[in-house]
Amino acid sequence: MYHFTALVTLLAIAFYFFTCINVSRSRTKTGIKVPAMSGHPDFERAFRIQMNTLEWMPIFLPALWLFAVYIGDAAAAGLGVVWIIGRVVYFIGYSKAAAKRGPGFAIQGIAAIALWAGAIGAVVLRLV
Template identity: 45%
Template sequence: MFQHLPAVVVLLTVLLQCGTAYAVGRARALYGVKAPATSGHPLFERAFRVQMNTLESTLMFLPALWLAATYSAPLWSGIAGLVWVLGRVWYAVGYLRDPARREGGFIVAAVGLLAVLGMGAIGLGKALLLG
């Protein structure tokens, strides 16, 4: 069961990406920001920044999660991954409401990212040293 937790985290990450893309599309329609524009109404710009910031973080998170799940403990990797997902959701909701409220979610997500990165790096290092 626990070996599948990282895969659940990947699915949740994909759903998070879908949610941020939906928020941008909805904001485009609500505020009349026609593609390919990436600026316009401030609430659209918030949604767009949430999507881009989450995408940028995901590009670091997923490989780190894979390394941690492969070279460390899948259970702990999955738990750290859940921390990242919950942090990113908190970040997104906070940023959409008020950009000043994004820090808490950012910090929680950063802790999750650093945890999977650390587990992956240590696990891979051990595997390389021990052959």
């Protein structure tokens, strides 16, 4: 069973849901009306945090699950937690200033690459 990976998946989705709520709150706070996508730097940063998280989900989630299946549940979940921590660091930094998004981006990027590389390595090893 993949209980730890399932829990990390649910936490990642919960974090993404949080970023959606944050965009809505930012719209209210800054007065940016739907369907506008720009107009205030605070809103634009909140929106980019949400969109960047969404952009990484199709990279992260399949790699997470394939890593769990081919390598192990606990190891996948551990790297998944690192990815979520990276997204939180990204959120905090980018919320303050675009220039502060780098450390969180690096953390989550390294975790995602580790999951993908581990999964593809394990799959290829089983093919040969």
